[in-house]
Amino acid sequence: MAHSLSSQLDDVVIVGGGLAGLFCALKLAPRPVTIISAAPLGEGASSAWAQGGIAAAVGEGDTAEAHAADTIAVGAGLVDQDVALGLAREAGARIHDLLHYGVPFDRDLKGKLAVAQEAAHSARRIVHVRGDMAGKAIIAALIEAVRNTPTIRVIEGYVAEALLTDDNAVTGLQLRKADDIAARPVNIAARAVVLATGGIGHLYAVTTNPKEASGLGLAIAARAGAVIGDPEFVQFHPTAIMVGRDPAPLATEALRGEGATLINAKGERFMAAKHPLAELAPRDIVARGVFAEIAAGRGAFLDATKALGDAFAGHFPTVYASCIAGGIDPARQPIPIAPAAHYHMGGIAVDARGRTSIDGLWAGGEVSCTGAHGANRLASNSLLEAVVYAARIAEDIDGRTFSAQRLPPTEVPRNCAMPPSAEANLRALMSSHVGVIRDGDELADAIGTLSMMEQSVGNIALRNMATTALIVATAAWSRRESRGGHYRSDYPAEHAPAKRTMTTLASARAIAASMAERVPTLSATA
Structure with missing residues (x-):
């Protein structure tokens, strides 16, 4: 009880x-x-x-x-x-x-x-x-x-x-x-x-x-x-279904195993040029391919209309139900998708x-x-x-x-209402600048914004989100290589020897302070 x-x-x-x-x-x-x-x-x-x-x-x-x-x-x-x-x-x-x-x-x-x-x-x-x-x-x-x-x-x-x-x-x-x-x-x-x-x-x-x-x-x-x-x-699942739900439902990788293809808004397959296994490439490579199409404005879709068609509902009832609830008939329409943060x-x-x-x-x-x-x-x-x-x-x-x-006496912190759209802005910033594909300039911009939020916002829930986001962003900026779930377009290769990251909030703040002259892309309360 x-x-x-x-x-x-x-x-x-x-x-x-x-x-x-x-x-x-x-x-x-x-x-x-x-x-x-x-x-x-x-x-x-x-x-x-x-x-x-x-x-x-x-x-x-x-x-x-x-x-x-x-x-x-x-x-x-x-x-x-x-x-x-x-x-x-x-x-x-x-x-x-x-x-x-x-x-x-x-x-x-x-x-x-x-x-x-x-x-x-x-x-x-x-x-x-x-x-x-x-x-x-x-x-x-x-x-x-x-x-x-x-x-x-x-x-x-x-x-x-x-x-x-x-x-x-x-x-x-x-x-x-x-x-x-x-x-x-x-x-x-x-x-x-x-x-x-x-x-x-x-x-x-x-x-x-x-x-x-x-x-x-x-x-x-x-x-x-x-x-x-x-x-x-951070591990990203490559095919979350974009039908306005938060959290987003997943289109299982088994769909691609059954022959579903990844296309852009023009109907062009894009994974074949990125990896010999095309849609069946490793998860992180597929996630980067999907992200790149979306970032370029071409959109990304999972098309099972030829591979499954009317058999979709019987083979994948959970995915089918998620799509229908979002106004998509996956037997006849490509499914809009995006990479989703999945595991840390x-x-x-x-x-x-x-x-x-x-x-x-x-x-x-x-x-x-x-x-x-x-x-x-x-x-x-x-x-x-x-x-x-x-x-x-x-x-x-x-x-x-x-x-x-x-229990030592503690100062009761002020807790203000979360500014309208502030959480959405933080999440959008993390997806665009600290997500599937990263580079130094965008990471630095994100760090500037997150540093301001982490130390100045009055809403405690938002401040805690900004704290974790800042630690993720500064560690991503510091790792100037690509390895596993971390991909830097400006440093696409692995470097030897492999080293783990051990950091603290004080270290993250010190990195942010060293970039203080940069102008952040978003305001903390926009």
Whole structure:
């Protein structure tokens, strides 16, 4: 059952009600723990929308070493090899945990876990639930388990807008009632805080992520001084359906596998000139091709009228329904598309136990950066990372005792209404200047605008968005090469040796200050 903030809070507070947060809370039981969630459990979590599954070497003949090798190969030189191997080796145990919590993974005729193949995996190792329902089914099972665990308190409808610290140690959180800018903030004491707040997709104009994935956890950790790892690496899905929905629905890559083509407004195919595999090229290359057509004013469309025609609805009912709801008949019309921010490989830097650089602060799931994904995530490793690190965090916290924390007096920040269109402008700026294709001049312009917003806007939600956006933009400006999900048109090649990014908000601000003479392209409140 849900509780109010008037209840006595526990020494462990988890911020976020997605896969990492729920799994960590269950692993901590019977230790008392409080989950703070801005949205009702499951509704603001990207993990609930995951259509893939969980990668785990549980099939006959497969090994953790092979899984780790695939992860390392995709990560473009930046995967921590020990982390990848540890992740792969713990996968089987975490799958069995999920089965214990009631997740109905698909099984074969012999009763064994059914495993499927996905791109860049060398073996069949993806466990699913009813095909494409894994995320929804996992979250539903975990929510039920959490609701039935008496030592877990759930407080819904509150946003953590600041982390409270004293001498680089967590003392608590500043919360505010969600969607109520006039509400006074509430400061709560906490001896241990786990951030499991999700990714940054909502910083971009087109995203597959829920609105809660706006970089909040990264921002509040960074503002408290935490080290941030690899923030420039953002994965974009190449074919989001542009029918006016936010988040945007996806046109699955399987459509291109069935022969659908990518065309511009003139009906010209454009991927054949960019890669020998044309529409079946790697995801990041297709995303850049689509983005370039849109940026050039030619538009981009996915045309399945010849490949599928009237068979579209029967083969791809979810995509068909999304198109029809948006006024597009995909059996007879090309589908307007654009690349969508999908997953953040970067995040709050953590060690093998999920510890951040701030004492008493852990991070798990997409908000964290473990070194497992490098510059480009292997399919279906995200849910695996979330459960593996959630379990490690729980074990690390459970083995510790915490001294009583005194909540220091804090200055209550002013919170103004968000200026009309300010959030839309920030998201448009990130998409155009810090998106699929980047260059130094546009990054510098974005940094100028984001720096002003980060330090001057009165709306705390917008300021936190600008904080994360600034960190992403400055890291992208500093990485003068192209690698994985980060592409610089002015530096299109990789450089050796491969180096990870470790940065802070102070470093991002210093980079912005060095560019202060540049004139930003947009005003902060336009």
